[in-house]
Amino acid sequence: MTTYALPAALAEIVDDFQALTEPDRLQLLLEFSRELPALPERLQDHPELLEQVVECQTPLFLTVETEESEGGEVVRLYFRAPAEAPTTRGFAGVLHEGLDGLSAAEILAVPDEMPDLLGLTRAITPLRMRGMSAMLGRIKRKVAAVSH
Amino acid sequence: MDVAAETNEKFAAYAHPERLVSTQWLADALAGDSGPSTSGSLVVVESDEDVLLYETGHIPGAVKVDWHTDLNDEVTRDYVDGDAFARLASSKGISRDSTVIIYGDKSNWWAAYALWVFTLFGHEDVRLLDGGRDKWIAEGREISTETSSTVPADYPVAERNDAPIRAFKDDVLAHLGKPLIDVRSPEEYTGQRTHMPAYPQEGAMRGGHIPTAASIPWGRAAAEDGTYRSREELEALYLGEAGLKPGDDVVAYCRIGERSSHTWFALKYLLGFDSVRNYDGSWTEWGNAVRVPIAKGTERGEVASAS
Numbered sequence: 414m415t416t417y418a419l420p421a422a423l424a425e426i427v428d429d430f431q432a433l434t435e436p437d438r439l440q441l442l443l444e445f446s447r448e449l450p451a452l453p454e455r456l457q458d459h460p461e462l463l464e465q466v467v468e469c470q471t472p473l474f475l476t477v478e479t480e481e482s483e484g485g486e487v488v489r490l491y492f493r494a495p496a497e498a499p500t501t502r503g504f505a506g507v508l509h510e511g512l513d514g515l516s517a518a519e520i521l522a523v524p525d526e527m528p529d530l531l532g533l534t535r536a537i538t539p540l541r542m543r544g545m546s547a548m549l550g551r552i553k554r555k556v557a558a559v560s561h
Numbered sequence: 562m563d564v565a566a567e568t569n570e571k572f573a574a575y576a577h578p579e580r581l582v583s584t585q586w587l588a589d590a591l592a593g594d595s596g597p598s599t600s601g602s603l604v605v606v607e608s609d610e611d612v613l614l615y616e617t618g619h620i621p622g623a624v625k626v627d628w629h630t631d632l633n634d635e636v637t638r639d640y641v642d643g644d645a646f647a648r649l650a651s652s653k654g655i656s657r658d659s660t661v662i663i664y665g666d667k668s669n670w671w672a673a674y675a676l677w678v679f680t681l682f683g684h685e686d687v688r689l690l691d692g693g694r695d696k697w698i699a700e701g702r703e704i705s706t707e708t709s710s711t712v713p714a715d716y717p718v719a720e721r722n723d724a725p726i727r728a729f730k731d732d733v734l735a736h737l738g739k740p741l742i743d744v745r746s747p748e749e750y751t752g753q754r755t756h757m758p759a760y761p762q763e764g765a766m767r768g769g770h771i772p773t774a775a776s777i778p779w780g781r782a783a784a785e786d787g788t789y790r791s792r793e794e795l796e797a798l799y800l801g802e803a804g805l806k807p808g809d810d811v812v813a814y815c816r817i818g819e820r821s822s823h824t825w826f827a828l829k830y831l832l833g834f835d836s837v838r839n840y841d842g843s844w845t846e847w848g849n850a851v852r853v854p855i856a857k858g859t860e861r862g863e864v865a866s867a868s
């Protein structure tokens with residue numbers, strides 16, 4: 414599989430994972446779980462603005478917003494996942510770092526099987542990987558709904 | 562067993578109190594004062610649903626066993642074999658005579674599953690930390706993010722002995738007419754849902770339950786703090802509500818056999834049923850199998866007369 418279709422930030426993350434051994438990939442995912450930014454206050458006070466991704470084993474909530482930037486409209490991503498769910502948080506961290514601030518078109522062009530490129534399927538198990546695919550799918554559906 | 566069992570009033574009421582330890586007991590044992598001498602014969606194992614949770618902080622010295630990658634066979638839907646289990650145990654510093662204390666997240670749901678798998682291999686002294694990971698953390702006890710260094714131990718290749726505690730689909734068909742406990746959520750039991758809330762990837766073609774199974778969701782055996790309920794409360798659940806009688810031959814099931822391990826532990830060790838089997842094929846097998854009987858709704862249903 415090649416990563417040419419991925420946005421630069423996401424391609425870099427995929428390359429970082431691919432360069433590591435399996436145990437180190439898990440460590441990297443753990444780092445992403447730690448780096449997942451907390452919700453801005455305005456969303457913390459309004460949990461109803463977040464949507465639950467029910468396909469994930471642990472409660473993950475996310476929302477997307479658009480904002481104007483110099484280069485045009487970009488998408489901002491917001492996630493909330495509990496500290497007791499580091500794998501889910503790690504997936505959210507990867508998607509946040511890889512996709513936040515991109516245009517809707519760029520996000521919608523990310524291949525659905527992108528999570529498979531991280532090389533985590535064996536260490537995480539296919540069952541758990543499906544949570545990440547579901548997360549990406551949900552983001553794309555929401556992006557399609559809010560973009561113009 | 563070299564490590565003496567904990568004695569306290571709550572545990573003393575259980576049929577096999579030596580299968581549980583409290584957080585205080587473990588803290589004392591690890592501190593080496595006032596607790597039993599551990600002298601390397603005690604190994605603490607964390608087993609969680611989330612494959613990375615151990616890395617975020619665990620009981621100092623505890624080793625990690627992942628239910629999926631360590632205990633399940635990668636290809637066949639089955640558990641690892643004796644060779645792989647011996648390699649796993651050895652790499653975790655576990656000897657055949659080690660006292661293994663298992664704990665985990667979600668009221669020990671996955672820890673009980675790991676304990677059940679250890680029991681398939683006849684590991685004699687394996688106990689649960691009552692209340693598990695959440696209780697340990699809630700009590701502000703020490704947590705470490707250091708990966709525990711282990712000295713590989715000798716562990717013999719033990720043949721897995723499934724029959725006493727594991728039921729297969731055909732065993733369950735032959736068991737029909739004897740007590741079954743369905744530990745899934747009420748929505749899964751009635752057939753309203755074909756998967757557990759938030760776990761759609763473990764779905765089934767058909768919803769409902771195995772005819773005559775009593776519905777006792779697994780979590781009802783656990784108190785707010787994740788510890789097992791008292792003997793009296795467990796008897797009210799399983800003897801009272803489910804209608805089990807002492808000496809019954811019981812099969813428990815859920816979706817893939819993990820939640821029912823928690824119930825299996827309660828029936829086997831806390832209430833003392835000698836013959837309790839966990840049907841790990843559970844609903845992901847039964848609800849997808851062709852021409853097995855299924856009951857829908859809140860009624861337990863009946864077993865069709867033998868033909």
